[in-house]
Amino acid sequence: MKNIVPAVTIALFLAACGQQEEQAAPPPPQVGFVTLQPQSVTLTTELPGRTSAYETSEVRPQVNGIVLARLFDEGDTVRQGQPLYRIDPTPYQAQVASARAALARARAAIASSRALARRYGELVKINAISRQEFENATTSAQQAEADVAAQQAALRSAQIDLARTTIRAPISGRIGRSAFTTGALVTAAQTQPLATIQRIDPMFVDIQQSSADLLRLRQQIMAGAVTRGGPQAARVRLKLEDGSTYPIEGTLQFADVTVDPATGSQAIRARFANPNGLLLPGMFARAEMVEGTQGSALLVPQRGLSRDEKGQATVMVVGQGNKVEPRIVQTNRAIGDNWLVTGGLKQGDRVIVEGAQNLQPGAQVNPVPYNPNAKPAPPQGGQPQGQAQGQAQSQAKGETK
Structure with a gap:
């Protein structure tokens, strides 16, 4: 009997140690991941611009x-x-009257010159006068006709100057x-100028785009990575100075064929309807333009990307055997809540977007598809923290009893 008691004691001790070892080895942490699949995305860019009137006329x-x-x-x-x-039209009214009198005098002179030329034409036939006298009479009649035309032009010019004493609007606005x-x-x-008239419906927005960005876009289009076309390719959205979005979309009109050597930018003009007069000339705005469509794009949620000490973009992926693998990726722009990845990842990679805190490379994890609408998972151990604390307190009370 004395030997049996120590053996039982040793067995109980080993069983307790086994339970402690099982508790010391918790299950792998659960992480949420998204599987990268290529998709078609619309590429947009936001550029600064200034509003300008559709038509401007300086009244002079x-x-x-x-x-x-x-x-x-x-x-x-x-x-x-x-x-x-x-x-004041008084001096121009006098000029019109003078021009009318000169025209009347020229018309009176032409009547006598024509009559003299006709008489000399009859006399030269019977050799009653010399041919030189006849030619002089004909020339005088022609000069009288030219004087009438000149006086008519002078009268028209005087009438135009008189009409210009009333200055009228050259355009509506x-x-x-x-x-x-x-x-x-x-x-x-x-x-x-006396005043300036501006037509503000519609309105122009002059946008400046970097020639380097434009060159990159053209190279992508030539390589087939980006396509342009369709009704959305010419649409432009506008953000105003207060951060609000202008409710009416605009359309691209043209892009300048010359790059400004001082700024290295190209001018682009968009046209916006302005029925309520909300846009005024000279306002600063930011235009969001559609550059094109990129097929087979890989998007990574922004919450799944971080920066290392060198500033490089990194993500955590679930590798073989459900082990964590860090990846350095290349991104060039944000699209909504995602980053457009241009390198470092491929189709089918499982990127961790939830539960990646304090994970070390090579750590074993329990990957589950990420559901943004799911409730937070309970702490490791399979039961809520409050319930576990309650069971521990009950167990402590039982041991005390």
Whole structure:
């Protein structure tokens, strides 16, 4: 009996040690992964730009004179042909009257010259006058006809100058402040405009794109990695200065064929409808343009990518035997909540996006497909932390009893 008691004691001790070893070896940590599959994505780029009016006209006088009246309210919308200013017409009315009198005198002179040429034509036939006298009469009649034409042109010019004393809007649009008031002297050769009219519906947005980025895009298109075409390729979205998105999409109009040597950028122009006048000339904006479509693109969720001490982009993948493998990847842009990967990964790789904290390369894991809508997994051990603590406390109380 004395030998049996120590043997039982040793067996119980070994069983307890076995239980401690089992508790000391927890199951592999659970991680969530996504399997990379190629997909077609639309490539967009966001570039700075400035708004500019669709049409701009600087209103200037075409005759000299004193401004008698301003016929518009500053800031109003004016129509093409609408009177804007009235210049003193008195001297131009006098010029029209003088031109009419000169035209009447020329017409009176032409009547006598024609009659004289006809009479001399009859007399030269019977040799009553010399042929030189007849030719002089004919020439005088022709000169009288030319004088009538010249006086008609002078009268038309005087009438045009008289009409220009009423300055009209050359285009329809919003007119700004008036730089001259009633009583000011204006001249046809002045450089300062009286006012400026701008048509702001539609509006242009002038965008600057780096020539290096454009060259890269063209090379991708030539290589077949990116394709362009379709109705979306010409669409442009606009972000305003306050960060809001303009509700109406625009369309690309043209791209300049010359690169600015000072900035190394190419000018691109987009057109936007502006029915409510929300866009004003000179506003800063950011334009989001569709560059093209890339097929067979690999996207990695941003939460699955980190940076090492060298600044290189790295991800953790589930390798053979469900062991963690680090990968250095190359990315060039973000698309939504994902990174577009251009190197370092391939189709079918399982990228860890959840539970990768404190994992060491080569560690054994329990991979499960990542579900963004799933509830957080309980702590390792298969039961919630609160329930485990409650069982431990109950067990401690039982041992005390």
